[in-house]
Amino acid sequence: MSVATPALEVVGAGHVAQPDRPRLLRVSSLSVSFPGAEGRESEVVSELSYEIAQGETLGVVGESGCGKTMTSLAIMGLLPSGAKVSGSIEFDGKDLTAFSPRQWRNHRGREVAMVFQEPMTAMNPVMKVGQQIAEVLVKHERLSKRAAFGRAVELLASVHIPSPERRAQDYPHQLSGGMRQRAMIAMALACRPKLLVADEPTTALDVTVQAQILDLMLELQDTYGTAIQFISHNLAVVSEVAHQLMVMYSGRIVEYAPAEDLFANPLHPYTQGLIRTLPDIAQPMAELYTIPGSVGGKRPSGCRFSNRCPLADARCREAEPALREVTLSHHVACFKVN
Amino acid sequence: MLRYTFFRLVQAAFVLLVMTFLLFMLIGMMPGDPVENMLEGNPALTPELARQMRELYGVGVPLPVRYWHWLTAAFQGDFGFSSLYFRPVLEILGPALLQTLKLMVATIVLSIPLSLLLGAIAALRPGGWMDTAISFFAFASISLPNFWLSLILIIVFAVQFGWLPASGTPLADNPSLGLQIYHSILPVTVLTMFFVGPLLRYVRASMIETMSSDYIRTARAKGLSETTVIVKHALRNALIPMVTVLALGFGMLFSGALVVETIFGILGMGKMIFDAIRYVDFNLALIGLLLATIVTLVSNLLADLAYAWLDPRITLK
Ligand SMILES: Nc1ncnc2c1ncn2[C@@H]1O[C@H](COP(=O)(O)OP(=O)(O)O)[C@@H](O)[C@H]1O
Ligand code: SF4
Ligand SMILES: [Mg+2]
Numbered sequence A: 001m002s003v004a005t006p007a008l009e010v011v012g013a014g015h016v017a018q019p020d021r022p023r024l025l026r027v028s029s030l031s032v033s034f035p036g037a038e039g040r041e042s043e044v045v046s047e048l049s050y051e052i053a054q055g056e057t058l059g060v061v062g063e064s065g066c067g068k069t070m071t072s073l074a075i076m077g078l079l080p081s082g083a084k085v086s087g088s089i090e091f092d093g094k095d096l097t098a099f100s101p102r103q104w105r106n107h108r109g110r111e112v113a114m115v116f117q118e119p120m121t122a123m124n125p126v127m128k129v130g131q132q133i134a135e136v137l138v139k140h141e142r143l144s145k146r147a148a149f150g151r152a153v154e155l156l157a158s159v160h161i162p163s164p165e166r167r168a169q170d171y172p173h174q175l176s177g178g179m180r181q182r183a184m185i186a187m188a189l190a191c192r193p194k195l196l197v198a199d200e201p202t203t204a205l206d207v208t209v210q211a212q213i214l215d216l217m218l219e220l221q222d223t224y225g226t227a228i229q230f231i232s233h234n235l236a237v238v239s240e241v242a243h244q245l246m247v248m249y250s251g252r253i254v255e256y257a258p259a260e261d262l263f264a265n266p267l268h269p270y271t272q273g274l275i276r277t278l279p280d281i282a283q284p285m286a287e288l289y290t291i292p293g294s295v296g297g298k299r300p301s302g303c304r305f306s307n308r309c310p311l312a313d314a315r316c317r318e319a320e321p322a323l324r325e326v327t328l329s330h331h332v333a334c335f336k337v338n
Numbered sequence B: 001m002l003r004y005t006f007f008r009l010v011q012a013a014f015v016l017l018v019m020t021f022l023l024f025m026l027i028g029m030m031p032g033d034p035v036e037n038m039l040e041g042n043p044a045l046t047p048e049l050a051r052q053m054r055e056l057y058g059v060g061v062p063l064p065v066r067y068w069h070w071l072t073a074a075f076q077g078d079f080g081f082s083s084l085y086f087r088p089v090l091e092i093l094g095p096a097l098l099q100t101l102k103l104m105v106a107t108i109v110l111s112i113p114l115s116l117l118l119g120a121i122a123a124l125r126p127g128g129w130m131d132t133a134i135s136f137f138a139f140a141s142i143s144l145p146n147f148w149l150s151l152i153l154i155i156v157f158a159v160q161f162g163w164l165p166a167s168g169t170p171l172a173d174n175p176s177l178g179l180q181i182y183h184s185i186l187p188v189t190v191l192t193m194f195f196v197g198p199l200l201r202y203v204r205a206s207m208i209e210t211m212s213s214d215y216i217r218t219a220r221a222k223g224l225s226e227t228t229v230i231v232k233h234a235l236r237n238a239l240i241p242m243v244t245v246l247a248l249g250f251g252m253l254f255s256g257a258l259v260v261e262t263i264f265g266i267l268g269m270g271k272m273i274f275d276a277i278r279y280v281d282f283n284l285a286l287i288g289l290l291l292a293t294i295v296t297l298v299s300n301l302l303a304d305l306a307y308a309w310l311d312p313r314i315t316l317k
Helices: A068-076 A101-107 A129-140 A145-158 A164-168 A177-189 A207-224 A235-241 A259-264 A269-276 A314-318 B002-028 B034-041 B047-057 B063-075 B089-124 B129-143 B146-160 B177-211 B214-221 B226-264 B269-278 B282-310
Strands: A023-035 A041-053 A057-061 A084-091 A112-115 A195-199 A227-232 A244-249 A252-258 A324-327 A330-332
Touching (some): A041 A068, A041 A227, A041 A252, A057 A235, A068 A227, A112 A177, A129 A145, A129 A177, A145 A164, A177 A207, A227 A235, A244 A269, A252 A259, B002 B063, B002 B282, B089 B226, B129 B177, B146 B226, B226 B269, B269 B282
Parallel strands (some): A057 A227, A057 A244
Antiparallel strands (some): A023 A041
């Protein structure tokens, strides 16, 4: 599986769903809210329920601000202080919401690791790259500093960074953006976590570098069998890697289905709009479609998409549609879908 | 790095040269005449002797000419005589400078770890009760005047309880280190109180900013303990802006030391410059003020070197 061209024209291809794998992560009714002004709470993630099987990739798509990062941080136990979480997160049979801070620290970096959006700022500017990778191994595998640094060099080699011995001695600013993201991936995979949370790992990169990083992630997934929660605001990027796709809008899941199913048969008006926004290789010069309106501002009553939805009617403005399974494994939250 | 240091030293030397001229002119315009002072103190001086003295001290010669004489002599290591102490100024400067440096070094050695500790604790939970208490302490440190705090401490610890001496200078001829420290407790406490407040405010602000940065989140995502995150990842980054603050604070500390010396009767630079100006000791005032310039120049140079050492992104060329 290779992502050869940056044009990402293979929309809808996705991976073949692998339904028989054992479950790794189960998120049920996860909500995250922040205390807002005048005692009002703002709920940024609402009633999220989804699963990830071992070795599988779940793509999470949605416009920026819809709660993708908060969802990933909740799974990592890294939400900013002040955030209120409810619901349950079950990982490999363990209930993460009941974890003590110490249990979280033993969990993070070993069982689950995260790659962030901004490779420029995600690394400590005053610490050598090799040392930053070695640190994880010292913590979780109890390696000596020297042995861990040696492993860090090997890890840099495994993410195809040329002259890894020299690069390990470099500081982050001496690496290009793409190389830094490779180093971040090496750092994340150092302890072979079961789940990798990749929060827009390619958004800050050039298109060609994006394709290389996607290739690398797929290659490493094949080698290590890591499950990935791959987040992006770009449906085309997600379509390259995901087995399952989850479309979020304003803190909620609006559609959740196997990737190829979702592309072949998008049911939610928002998903349909997202697919229409993708460039069409048959008419590359055609003007791009954009969904009218934006996600920000006050939430409308009823369905959260009702102020932008072409199909909205009176009922949509009164009640919120629940997420339900309409065909096998294909979930959607819309009144107009039968 | 070496080339950079050399270049900066040359630059500093040039600034120093300009400063000698400016200070010479400024002091030269001070009212008063050293010989007049001596005449008052010693009526036995004959007019003939006074004329000779005036010649010796260059009274009446145009300033730029006197400057030129002073400069050529200074380049040969002769900074002139003190009209107040009747000795070469360098001989008087040495011990005074040593006293002041002792005071400043002790203050800095205490202030840096103290401000790091308090600043980091305050930044841990902004708005928490520890933060509130520490911020109040910083506020007190910044607002209480040095002389006031000195007097209060003298009244309480020297006069009321008699635990500590009110004088910063031991009376013994060859005071032991212990005795010197004993006499320095109050002045160093005042200066530390004075210096820690602004420093810890910067540490706190810098730590709060650092703790919310992306790489701290990365460090936490690795499962590192909060102590490791703070000590290994946050502190060094938070320290980088501190270097500038320290370099700037050095001048402030110097002037603070001058006040405290005067109150505690320490024979340091403060008392020396004060007396020199008061008794129109031209050469002594000049060298004292020049030294203050040198202190500033050196601390700025050290700050730049420390920057490059702390932050690998900076290369000095
Ligand atoms: N510390 C915070 N306090 C309150 N609201 C926040 C905070 N951080 C993020 N948010 C809000 O949460 C929402 C979701 O943000 P995020 O998960 O970062 O979106 P995404 O990653 O999908 O772009 C946004 O509307 C954002 O304004
Ligand atoms: S429920 Fe109504 S408003 Fe919401 S997406 Fe469906 S049709 Fe549009
Ligand atoms: Mg985000």
